[in-house]
Amino acid sequence: MMSRLRRAWYGAFMIKRWTIGTAPGEVTTDARWIERGRLLAPLRGGDFLADPFVVPGLGGRVLLAELLETRRGRGVIARVELGADGEIADIHTIIDWAPYHLSYPHVLRHDGKLFCAPESCHARTVRLYELTPDARAVVGHVAMLEGFGPVDSTIFEHAGRWWLLCTNARNGGSNTHLHAFHAPAPTGPWTPHAANPIVADISRARPAGRVVTINGRLHRPAQDCSRRYGGGLRLMEIETLTPDDYREKDVWSIQAPVGPRGRHGVHTINSADGVTVFDAYTERFTPLAWLYRLHERRGVRGG
DSSP: OHHHHHHHHHHHHEEEEEEEEEEESOOOSOTTHHHHOEEOOOOSTTOEEEEEEEOTTSTTOEEEEEEEETTTTEEEEEEEEEOTTSSEEEEEEEEOOTTSOOEEEEEEEETTEEEEEEEOGGGTSEEEEEEOTTSSSEEEEEEESTTTOEEEEEEEEETTEEEEEEEETGGGEEEEEEEEEEESSTTOOOEEOTTOSSEEOTTTOSBOSOOEEETTEEEEEEEEOSSSTTSEEEEEEEEEEOSSOEEEEEEEEEEOOEETTEEOBOOOEEEETTEEEEEEEEEEEOTTHHHHHHHHHHHHHHO
């Protein structure tokens, strides 16, 4: 009975607010980057930013991120430009696929073109969008992995193949089971890894950002959801990646602190052009929390 009362009280009066942060340098095997990071001022009202990705080649000042619009109850993909002071100078929506919730706008460059593959698991597919070189507008898109429900799709090239890592929104596997696919090009066709799911571990399955090369070795950020969603980050070194085999080992882990006003979290990290970006949340009391949550649920159901 008490746990039900706590959940009801939380749902009525507590709200989780995400924001994004920056740190100098790029992702390395040193976990102390978080000590150098700073959070940007949160957006006014109930809207928030999460899942930031640095757009490579634009000086570390342009990001793509999820913009959760409370009035609509779902996320869209926004272009965020940072000013000389490191704070947000401009923000506007570039991808809005109504009525689906969009997040995790993974970005990559290929053959001189810029692409973005945001999560849209409620649509049971993921689209690869081609953007203008300055990431201000969409040029076109193609559908990928239809019927699967990919969560946090992470795309990279390795050993002459393109790889896509994601979890699956079906059967409760969003945080627990990592799947891999490979293809001759970013547009596919995608072939499932022979050992799928290649990871079955709630503490390291779900992707948390772009796969990077450090000292000639592939590394992937992973979400640690063992305590709670957004509870921590891990960096995994990919030791073996072939169409038939996969192995990885732990490099570092970060657990989000529990603050005086509630739990705090972190669940995405990316870097490019000498800048690392991440997101974090805090929880706060508000008598309007139930209204924000109602909008969010309506948005998800619409998807």
